[in-house]
Amino acid sequence: MGVFVTGVRPRWSDMDAFGHVNHANTVTLLEEARIELLFTEAARHGVKDMAEGMVVAKLVVEYVTPIVFTGEDIVVEMSVRELKSASFTLDYVVRGSREPNSPVVTKAETLMAPYNVTTARPRRLTEAERDFLAGWRAGGNGA
Template identity: 85%
Template sequence: MGVFVTGVRPRWSDMDAFGHVNHANTVTLLEEARIDLLFTEAARHGVPDMAHGVVVARLVVDYLTPLTFTGDEIVVEMSVRELKSASFTLDYSVRNGRQEGSPVVTTAETLMVPYNLTAGRPRRLLEAERDFLAGWRAGGNGA
């Protein structure tokens, strides 16, 4: 359905003094979920090149309610909103737990840029990368 769903487990040390998952640690949890899509799932579909270089060019996080540590996984739903020749935007919805109907506690977006680590500069998406990402467009047919 165009949405990639993965689970990430916050750690006790991710909490701040108020018992909420700290902002920097929330960003790390989003990164772990993103790695699952762009590295693990992409490689599983024969597209390993993104693991060799893709960087975050922009990050926006909106906290709807506090993300609290429960010991359980959080659910991160991701889809590709915008797909250009040398960048793409990922949208995230984070749910605190796997229970059916769990409310969204955080939304986020990242502007991602493929990067040539050897040359030290951005690069264009390869055709296989574009095809993989297109399968995760919001409202599309997941890869």
């Protein structure tokens, strides 16, 4: 499997003057999806350290087509591409609806770094974090 799939719901207030979700609000929707994987799903598997400190070191977004507010969820598919000792890259494919084969509206990637908020310094991934993330590698088994 290797792909974590979650839905996020754009809000009416996310739209801009052109009637589609504003680019900055798209980034917020990606963040909401990322929280589902790195905090909620990780905690469900007993991996709670990521919720204690994780920062975005790099963000790349490709806006394929506009996201239009419909009142329904958009679907965010995430997988881990690169897994290093102190960082990992998440890839995102965003689809405009839950319909099968819904068109891709956005592609993105974030370089994530674990962070110790107490010392205000980056840290290495724990073994449990690495194991959890390895399950979401593209082409992997998924947890």
